[in-house]
Amino acid sequence: MRIAVHQMCSDTTTTHNIVKMVAAIYQASEAGAKMYFAPEMSFMLDKDRNRAAKSIVSESENEGLKYLADVAGKCGMWVHIGSMPILDQASGKYANRSIVIDANGHIRARYDKMHLFDVDLSTGESWRESSAYLAGSGPVAVQCPLGLMGLSICYDLRFPDLYSAYAKSGVDVLAVPAAFTVPTGQAHWHALLRARAIEAQAFVIAAAQSGTHEDGRRTFGHSLVIDPWGEVLLDMNETESIGYANLDFKRIAEVRSQIPAQHNRRDITMPVEIC
Template sequence: MRIALHQMTSGTNLARNVLDIDAAIAKAAADGAIMYFAPEMSILLDRDRAHARLQLASESQTDALSHFSAQASRYGIWLHLGSVPVVHENGDKLANRSIVIAPDGQVKARYDKMHLFDIDLASGESWRESSAYTGGNTPVVVQTPLGLMGLGICYDMRFPDLFSVYAKSNVDIITLPSAFTVPTGEAHWHSLLRARAIESEAFVIAAAQCGLHEDGRKTFGHSLVVDPWGTVILDMGEAPGLACVDLGLDKIAEIRQQIPVHANRRVIPPLVAE
């Protein structure tokens, strides 16, 4: 089955980012993709949180989302919008939310990023996602034409407990839309995504932000698709654009038959100190 990944250099103007996504959705549909994947913060990437907040609203009041629902219906394509910033239902902070839309325009799943990016890098970069965002509380799976899909976002990939839940649920696909920094991307991006695919014996689809953004940050790019054996079957490098790849979904059963980790999995009891 053919999918399309959109590698973006999203900026600080929401309307302009929406137009970029519109063009990519149209091309993905024309190229025969059944599902389109965007990166983290696809509709807005702006480190000036006061400025960004002026363009944001609750999910129900975000015009871009109703617009993309109409686009899904227009082109008859599934949309995974990567993640979008919306005002959290508690009204205080934002949510970094993945949204999956079916070809009938209905939202089939939503997932709020559980692990928030609060770090200080040796390069001098410092990020405090928790100062503006409320983290999610639960994993989410959704049935799609590609099979059962487990949702994650960017920094989540460093926390294997989340993906153990997905592996135990026998997901076929794991999605990890991202806006990875360059230093962490160079060190860990490929290794972490390949590990998530290998341990779950599932495809990993990770659309990413890339390049120098209007707000001054630089992101790593290298949107990846990794098969259940850990083989990278798509790497989009460092430039923005759209790429299609055909997934051989029968590979999942083939790998699980060779190395039956799902059948061999044991329940691990709590650690007891001697």
């Protein structure tokens, strides 16, 4: 099955980014793709939270999301928006939310990023997502044309328990939209994504932000599609573009029969014995 991966360099203006996404969805549909994947914060990437706040609304009030759903329905295309900031009106904080839209333009799944990026990097960059964002409450998987797909976002990638839960659920695909920084991407992006594919014996689709953004940050790019054996099927390097990959789902059964890791799995619930 053919999929489209959109590597973006999102700016601070939602309408600019939506226009790019709509054009990419139409292009992907014409190219025969059955599903489109965008990166984390595809709608808007802006580290100036005061400026960004003017554009962040609740899901029900987001006109860009409604427009994308309409386009998905017109194209008969499943759309994974990557993620977008959503206002939680009760708390006044935001959620970093993945949304999956089906080929009829209906929202089929929502997942809020569980692990928030609170770090100080050696480059001097400091990020505190928890000061503005609420953490999601749990894993979400959705039935789609690719089979059962487990949802996650960026920093989630570093927490294998989440992907272990998806593996136990028998997912066929893991979606990991991201906006990795350059230093962390250079060090860990390929290794972590290949590990998640190998552990879950599932396809991994990781659409990424790439380049120097309007708000001054730099993201790593290298959107990847990886098969259940850990083989890289697509690496988009650093250019803002649309890439395609063909997924052969017989590969899942082949890999799982060769190494029956899920059958051999033992649940580790006891405390570690320290000697």
